[in-house]
Amino acid sequence: QPPTGATPGTDAGAGGTAGPAAPSAANAPEIGTDIKVRVVGQMTGGNYKVEAVSPATDRPLLLAVRHGSTPPATGTELNAWVLRHTSNVTFVTTDERGRRPISPTMAERYVDALGVVQELADDNVPDDARARLSELKGMANRCLRLDQHDWLDVWRVLGSPDRDRLALLRDLAANTNRTL
Known part of the structure; x- marks a missing residue:
């Protein structure tokens, strides 16, 4: 949790x-x-x-x-x-905080953040990997905290994960960043 x-x-x-x-009730x-x-x-x-x-x-x-x-x-x-x-x-x-759309500037940053995972999996460590991992951690945190104007869209971009998976993503990004 x-x-x-x-x-x-x-x-x-x-x-x-x-x-x-995830809701515990069917409806x-x-x-x-x-x-x-x-x-x-x-x-x-x-x-x-x-x-x-x-x-x-x-x-x-x-x-x-x-x-x-x-x-x-x-x-x-x-x-x-x-x-x-x-x-x-x-x-x-x-x-309405949380339901605002992702801005074009942030959309680019989020795409870059998500892309770093594939690059690292392909054994490629880009120069900006730490910054992109930090952004990925921030994406998970905004969904866990529900504290940013665009958290709902970010949560959906991440695949609407439950709290446990969001925490895993946050920790993976932070630990990978520290390792680099």
């Missing part, structure tokens, strides 16, 4: 794990999916208990609200999206 982390925009950990996870909505929710009440740590309006799900839902944002009133219906899953709850958010 990756390290415990805080849900983006909150001061407290929410659910005890960071990063996207859990996919990460990144739009979902309309109704606020039921406030929980600890800046989260709010919500219920799905559309599409329906049996999963317990919590709305993660960024620190400093206006808290939603009970009964309010909100257009949200699925942020992440833990073993027993799905977190949703109305914050």
Whole structure:
């Protein structure tokens, strides 16, 4: 398991794990999916208990609200999206942070970062291998932490891996970088 982390925009950990996870319930909505929710009440740590309006799900839902944002009133219906899953709850958010597209500049850097793995596997150590491995580690970290504007697209580019595989990628990139 990756390290415990805080849900983006909150001061407290929410659910005890960071990063996207595979849902444990059969009808859990996919990460990144739009979902309309109704606020039921406030929980600890800046989260709010919500219920799905559309599409329906049996999963317990919590709305993660960024620190400093206006808290939603009970009964309010909100257009949200699925942020992440833990073993027993799905977190949703109305914050668009994470759903922004990868910029052209970052897309080039990500392609280079992904390409270094093949080059190293082919016994070729490019001059910029360490920088590219650092970028690859950063790609995994942004998905584990859910803390960058484009983490959702990056997660999809990486093949939508679970937390364990993201942590393995992060550690592989870091250890390979140290070895070089």
